[in-house]
Amino acid sequence: MPSINSNFDWVDTPNPAERGFSITAKESVNDMIPDFLSNVVLWSDCPAWIKNAEAIPPSLQGYTLVHSMKADYQKRTFIFGRTRTNLERNTPFQVSWVKRMQFWPTVLLKLWFEQGNLSLSGNQKDGNVVHVRSKTRDGAMYPTWFKTSRFLSERPWPRTTSRSPTPITDTVTWSFDGSEGNIPECLHPGCRFPRFQTSGKVLFDAGTAEVEIGNDLQVVEYPATPMTDWEVYPVEDTPQNIGGFWFRELVEAYPPIDDRDITQ
Incomplete structure (x- = not known):
């Protein structure tokens, strides 16, 4: 079981009154990055190697994956933002x-x-x-x-x-x-x-x-x-x-x- 919040962090957005969050996961050679550029990928849709990196409260599990970047040796950070309706x-x-x-x-x-x-x-x-x-x-x-x-x-x-x-x-x-x-x-x-x-x-x-x-x-x-x-x-x-x-x-x-x- 991963330690609480060790791979979790809040992320600023262009709206100073709203924040997203990031998850940093250990990345192995066989781990595939979700195709979030072509499809809508929620945190709940992510593969186990990402979701198992940190426990996420239910209020954040509907957030959308918006970015991926190299974090450290064999580690990758994924950024999630609030999922909106068309009206929002x-x-x-x-x-x-x-x-x-x-x-x-x-x-x-x-x-x-x-x-x-x-x-x-x-x-x-x-x-x-x-x-x-x-x-x-x-x-x-x-x-x-x-x-x-x-x-x-x-x-x-x-x-x-x-x-x-x-x-x-x-x-x-x-x-x-x-x-x-x-x-x-x-x-x-x-x-x-x-x-x-x-x-x-x-x-x-x-x-x-x-x-x-x-x-x-x-x-x-x-x-x-x-x-x-x-x-x-x-x-x-x-x-x-x-x-x-x-x-x-x-x-x-x-x-x-x-x-x-x-x-x-």
């Missing part, structure tokens, strides 16, 4: 806030066209003038709240955990019925314009020659950008392995227009 893995153990400047892109909120008989420029005299109307939110640097959430897990998070919209912009361009214009580098809910009108013909050997023009001769469409307005989005999402424990730091930017709605 995705619940931060610490949240902090900081305010700094951040660029937010232009948002095209509305775009429409009015047809009238009066030219606002005074250059057209034949009526049926198309006037452009739009409503935008100007892009600029704004003071922005950033929320940093810190998570801890005994195994890596799936890639789908980090999927979220990003502020990828489009340049919306139109040219029809004598109206031409564009709104550069903006977020938008999707735009559609009638066919382009030109005085000549398409030169098929110029431009992106390998890409068919197709329906662009009749209608031009811009699908909605991934974000159609300012919203909370992650600017950093960094998971890393620290001593066998998975630590994730998520930094999210909160739109300046929502500043009054942020609660800690």
